[in-house]
Amino acid sequence: MYKIVDKKVMAEGTVCQLEVEAARVARKAKPGQFIVLRIDEKGERIPLTMAKQDLEKGTLTIIFQVVGKTTAHLATLEPGDALIDVIGPLGMPTHIKKYDGPVICVGGGTGVAVLYPITRGYKEAGNEVIGIIGARTKDLLILEEEMKGVTDDLRITTDDGSYGHHGFVTDVLKQILEERDDVKMVVGIGPVPMMRFVCKTTEPFNVPTTVSLNPIMVDATGMCGACRVTVGGKTRFVCVDGPEFDGHQVDFDELTQRLRMYVEEEKKSYELFKQKNA
Amino acid sequence: MAEKGKKIPRQAMPEQDPKVRAHNFDEVPYGYDEKLAQLEAQRCLQCKKPKCVEGCPVEVEIPQFIKFIVEGDFAAAARQLKNKNSLPAVCGRVCPQESQCENTCILGKKAEPVAIGRLERFAADYERNNNLVTIPEIASSTGKRVAVVGSGPASLTLAGDLIKKGHEVIIYEALHTPGGVLVYGIPEFRLPKAIVAAEVDYLQKMGVKIETDVVVGKTTTIDELLEDHDAVFLGVGAGLPLFLNLPGENLCGIYSANEYLTRSNLMKAYKFPEYDTPIALGKNVAVIGAGNVAMDSARTALRLGADTVKIVYRRSRAEMPARAEEVHHAEEEGVQFELLTNPVKFIGNEDGWVTGMECIRMELGEPDDSGRRRPIPIEGSNFTLECDTVIVALGTRANPLIPSTTPDLKLNKRGYIEADPETGATSKKGVYAGGDIVTGSATVILAMGAGRKAANAIHEYLMGSA
Ligand SMILES: Cc1cc2nc3c(=O)[nH]c(=O)nc-3n(C[C@H](O)[C@H](O)[C@H](O)COP(=O)(O)OP(=O)(O)OC[C@H]3O[C@@H](n4cnc5c(N)ncnc54)[C@H](O)[C@@H]3O)c2cc1C
Ligand SMILES: Cc1cc2nc3c(=O)[nH]c(=O)nc-3n(C[C@H](O)[C@H](O)[C@H](O)COP(=O)(O)OP(=O)(O)OC[C@H]3O[C@@H](n4cnc5c(N)ncnc54)[C@H](O)[C@@H]3O)c2cc1C
Ligand code: SF4
Ligand code: SF4
Ligand code: FES
Numbered sequence: 210m211y212k213i214v215d216k217k218v219m220a221e222g223t224v225c226q227l228e229v230e231a232a233r234v235a236r237k238a239k240p241g242q243f244i245v246l247r248i249d250e251k252g253e254r255i256p257l258t259m260a261k262q263d264l265e266k267g268t269l270t271i272i273f274q275v276v277g278k279t280t281a282h283l284a285t286l287e288p289g290d291a292l293i294d295v296i297g298p299l300g301m302p303t304h305i306k307k308y309d310g311p312v313i314c315v316g317g318g319t320g321v322a323v324l325y326p327i328t329r330g331y332k333e334a335g336n337e338v339i340g341i342i343g344a345r346t347k348d349l350l351i352l353e354e355e356m357k358g359v360t361d362d363l364r365i366t367t368d369d370g371s372y373g374h375h376g377f378v379t380d381v382l383k384q385i386l387e388e389r390d391d392v393k394m395v396v397g398i399g400p401v402p403m404m405r406f407v408c409k410t411t412e413p414f415n416v417p418t419t420v421s422l423n424p425i426m427v428d429a430t431g432m433c434g435a436c437r438v439t440v441g442g443k444t445r446f447v448c449v450d451g452p453e454f455d456g457h458q459v460d461f462d463e464l465t466q467r468l469r470m471y472v473e474e475e476k477k478s479y480e481l482f483k484q485k486n487a
Numbered sequence: 488m489a490e491k492g493k494k495i496p497r498q499a500m501p502e503q504d505p506k507v508r509a510h511n512f513d514e515v516p517y518g519y520d521e522k523l524a525q526l527e528a529q530r531c532l533q534c535k536k537p538k539c540v541e542g543c544p545v546e547v548e549i550p551q552f553i554k555f556i557v558e559g560d561f562a563a564a565a566r567q568l569k570n571k572n573s574l575p576a577v578c579g580r581v582c583p584q585e586s587q588c589e590n591t592c593i594l595g596k597k598a599e600p601v602a603i604g605r606l607e608r609f610a611a612d613y614e615r616n617n618n619l620v621t622i623p624e625i626a627s628s629t630g631k632r633v634a635v636v637g638s639g640p641a642s643l644t645l646a647g648d649l650i651k652k653g654h655e656v657i658i659y660e661a662l663h664t665p666g667g668v669l670v671y672g673i674p675e676f677r678l679p680k681a682i683v684a685a686e687v688d689y690l691q692k693m694g695v696k697i698e699t700d701v702v703v704g705k706t707t708t709i710d711e712l713l714e715d716h717d718a719v720f721l722g723v724g725a726g727l728p729l730f731l732n733l734p735g736e737n738l739c740g741i742y743s744a745n746e747y748l749t750r751s752n753l754m755k756a757y758k759f760p761e762y763d764t765p766i767a768l769g770k771n772v773a774v775i776g777a778g779n780v781a782m783d784s785a786r787t788a789l790r791l792g793a794d795t796v797k798i799v800y801r802r803s804r805a806e807m808p809a810r811a812e813e814v815h816h817a818e819e820e821g822v823q824f825e826l827l828t829n830p831v832k833f834i835g836n837e838d839g840w841v842t843g844m845e846c847i848r849m850e851l852g853e854p855d856d857s858g859r860r861r862p863i864p865i866e867g868s869n870f871t872l873e874c875d876t877v878i879v880a881l882g883t884r885a886n887p888l889i890p891s892t893t894p895d896l897k898l899n900k901r902g903y904i905e906a907d908p909e910t911g912a913t914s915k916k917g918v919y920a921g922g923d924i925v926t927g928s929a930t931v932i933l934a935m936g937a938g939r940k941a942a943n944a945i946h947e948y949l950m951g952s953a
Contacts (some may be wrong), residue, residue: 233707254663294699296661297705428661431887432886444732444737462839471767
């Protein structure tokens with residue numbers, strides 16, 4: 210069992226942070242990697258990124274958005290409760306190197322949780338890092354302080370204008386790309402439509418763009434193929450080949466459709482959970 | 488005795504009615520009762536030079552265990568079995584007996600062979616159901632530690648052997664439940680998971696430690712394991728699914744057999760929403776391939792409520808690689824066969840769901856390398872097979888997770904680990920391998936045999952280097 214040692218509610222009812230004891234996994238974790246967890250015997254295996262790890266305490270931190278049954282259940286857990294399974298670290302670590310120009314890290318929604326350790330990695334490698342993080346509204350913005358700590362310049366956007374720039378992360382991204390022609394790399398992580406839009410934005414500027422994909426997974430060790438996506442016309446398994454890919458090559462339509470494969474079942478499962486916990 | 492063998496016909500095993508069982512996940516055969524078992528056991532001639540034993544890859548002491556059944560000492564029969572086979576309840580169910588022990592049984596020459604598998608299953612079930620399983624004697628501690636990677640039949644056998652010899656044994660398994668294909672692949676209706684759990688429990692009672700959730704190559708590496716273990720065994724199976732690489736293969740509703748069976752068996756999706764993991768409940772299901780894995784997938788789809796399930800296979804019935812019994816069971820339950828048919832592309836709707844498969848008819852030409860007649864497409868015979876779920880059951884390959892983090896582990900041309908067939912020794916000192924990761928997809932009993940050989944070799948290695 211993997212004990213929960215700390216919990217933080219980051220946005221009431223929607224975004225939550227848990228610190229979990231899993232020394233074996235934390236010891237090996239690198240930016241860009243994720244875990245698979247299962248809450249209990251009847252639970253689903255779901256993938257979540259490790260936002261932070263604490264080697265001394267042997268813990269790792271996950272930040273997640275409540276979107277369905279498993280994440281809703283996860284949000285009801287408290288310190289002292291335990292998860293039956295934590296497996297990892299999975300996937301390939303981000304290939305981080307020092308560029309001779311700025312790296313822009315763009316995050317939307319809970320994608321910022323996935324983006325944060327990668328941003329930190331680029332910063333620690335000595336890069337000039339510009340951060341752009343956005344959310345629908347001010348209350349849903351997460352990890353602002355942390356992101357500030359690992360960027361040279363952090364821009365904030367909200368869809369409703371309640372904080373920072375009124376608009377999308379891609380507005381700010383485009384503006385920076387127009388101002389500076391020395392941008393060497395863009396990392397875009399968030400909901401699929403946002404990542405697609407980031408890629409559309411960088412394409413005319415010819416700036417390499419990495420996205421972190423979030424397909425449905427089962428084993429996450431390359432055994433089942435549930436996580437397959439088309440990248441550059443070829444089928445790749447996100448759990449072992451990814452989760453990061455060249456965004457300009459990703460078939461986002463297919464990814465969007467595959468993410469909707471179980472909408473009916475997910476709804477049913479979530480409704481049952483809500484009824485039971487009402 | 489000789490006369491008896493001729494007079495008593497081979498006893499059938501009672502089983503669930505096909506119409507009923509096609510809608511539940513309960514085991515298909517009920518197994519022999521004591522009377523049937525003894526009747527069948529009496530057919531055995533107790534040959535002095537038993538041919539049957541030659542057909543068994545692990546040389547189970549067949550006449551001896553059968554004699555105990557005749558005498559009514561069923562627990563002794565089970566103990567006799569376990570001298571050579573640590574998982575008789577599993578093998579009695581899933582071994583391809585018709586091509587192994589029963590194929591060489593002398594009775595088979597003139598009439599039907601002794602139902603060795605059914606008797607094996609009976610004795611093992613009797614022992615387990617009556618709580619007669621005894622923990623064998625464990626040799627005093629050697630102070631040596633062995634890491635076993637993966638927990639399929641090869642690893643389980645090896646772990647049992649090494650713990651008895653006094654070594655400390657720790658199994659590291661990537662999934663959350665031990666058992667390998669026995670838990671994630673072979674369905675409940677062919678191999679109840681409680682049986683696998685009982686075998687694993689037995690090993691734990693002998694002192695084997697099992698750590699699940701450890702992906703070797705990620706959570707730890709072989710080299711790290713070698714730092715605090717004296718030897719490592721790799722029994723990681725061949726778990727990489729093959730796809731056809733045809734247009735539209737990533738449409739929603741198209742699964743690898745691995746995914747489909749894992750969702751159903753390991754994650755218990757057949758009990759959704761009691762269990763959280765969903766699975767597509769297709770109305771018209773197409774299964775591509777005709778091996779055992781394809782039959783298991785097809786029969787699972789029926790049980791999940793499909794109206795039609797079609798096996799799509801590019802050769803003819805005679806070339807189907809599945810066991811005759813599996814094909815027979817599938818057919819009885821209502822699985823249909825589209826033989827000499829090959830998919831060319833998948834067709835989907837605007838939501839990205841598969842709605843059909845364009846296929847082409849085939850005819851058989853000259854024999855190919857495998858000795859089977861080569862299927863050749865018939866020009867212009869294309870047609871569309873309507874389906875809303877497709878399961879691709881074309882086999883598996885080696886997962887590169889471990890080799891990619893262990894550069895000094897030698898692989899063969901096909902990506903499997905190179906290991907001495909007699910000892911399991913690999914190119915890396917102290918590292919042994921066996922089962923599907925060495926041979927490619929094979930059988931439970933062959934994996935177990937490889938586990939046993941490697942256990943002996945590891946024991947010698949550990950004691951020699953002491
Ligand atoms: C490598 C990887 C890393 C991830 N890291 C994080 C993270 O750090 N924080 C976080 O909040 N989420 C992360 N996700 C997404 C997370 O796994 C899903 O949100 C979660 O599985 C949903 O489970 P559920 O039972 O609560 O919802 P479900 O009922 O399963 O799904 C509810 C809705 O969410 C969508 N959905 C289902 N699965 C996913 C998915 N894998 N990704 C996105 N949407 C999905 C469905 O389309 C559905 O509409 C990651 C996914 C991957 C593959
Ligand atoms: C659906 C299906 C039906 C079958 N039916 C039959 C049948 O009726 N009769 C028969 O004889 N054979 C059958 N087989 C074949 C048989 O199951 C296999 O040959 C046998 O299980 C191989 O055993 P193994 O010990 O080599 O490994 P496996 O059973 O494949 O187990 C390997 C284990 O290692 C784990 N693992 C893999 N990589 C790692 C890693 N990096 N770190 C930690 N753990 C890891 C896996 O999760 C798995 O649990 C069937 C196979 C399938 C898929
Ligand atoms: S282990 Fe398999 S092959 Fe050997 S006797 Fe038993 S059923 Fe036959
Ligand atoms: S060959 Fe057949 S009859 Fe002879 S001992 Fe074996 S099972 Fe009995
Ligand atoms: S999740 Fe199973 S192969 Fe990636």
